[in-house]
Amino acid sequence: VMAPRILLCGDVFGRLNQLFKRVSSVNKSAGPFDALLCVGQFFPDSPELLDEFMSYIEGGSHIPLPTYFIGDYGVAAPKILLAASKDSANRGFKMDGLKVCDNLFWLKGSGKFNLFEILICI
Template sequence: MVSPPRLLLCGDVFGRLSQLFKRVSSVNKSAGPFDVLFCVGQFFPDSPDRLDEFMDYVEGRSQIPLPTYFIGDYGLGAAKVLSAASRNHGNAGFKMDGLKICENLYWLKGSGKFKLHGLSVAYLSGRQSVEGPQFGTYSNDDVDALRALAEEPGVVDILLTYP
């Protein structure tokens, strides 16, 4: 019998990746191992003094301890990091299971549904757009796509949204 996946979930990170991954490592050691971390809420920094710490992870100077998926694609540095990820050849094509930012870090862009460790995960990333398409927002097309995915046969085990 296959054991069910072990998941961690957190809210706003605000770019405090060192604090987040220290806590994740501690929880993983005491109650793990866990298979994945989902982050909802603002993932990117809310102040310039956290940008260097954040970029240490994105640029590989610091390691991310387990696969981490996020939907809060707004805040300081978001446009730069996400634009670079969007141009990466490994992220070419239509991907609902996350664009790879760096080792163990995946951006769930727009809306989608994918399988992860046998679970069906659906998501709507960002905040509602009021000024047209931009990083950190979703459009009516994203909502319509999510509705269409919800009408497909099968169960959605996890729905990630924020706020």
């Protein structure tokens, strides 16, 4: 059994086009990878990037691999994360994070999460 291959990145600041273009390139040259873990600020830091960001959240743009993020602040973060928290599929304690949209998961709060059989403590 192959160990899972996980990409890591820091602050995204809502620049999802740039992030996923780079991820796709790295995935082609050194992949395949099973997931992307973003450990810095994920949401935009200015309203100018909100349209690009929302294109992914609303399904207009594709997220190429399962993406997990920790940062829960920035433009539109409270609105988007509140909606994810209220989704009936996200009720109860989730060991793999809360689904925000296809291939995007919020590792909410502090605790332990299983990501491809790897225990992540936040």
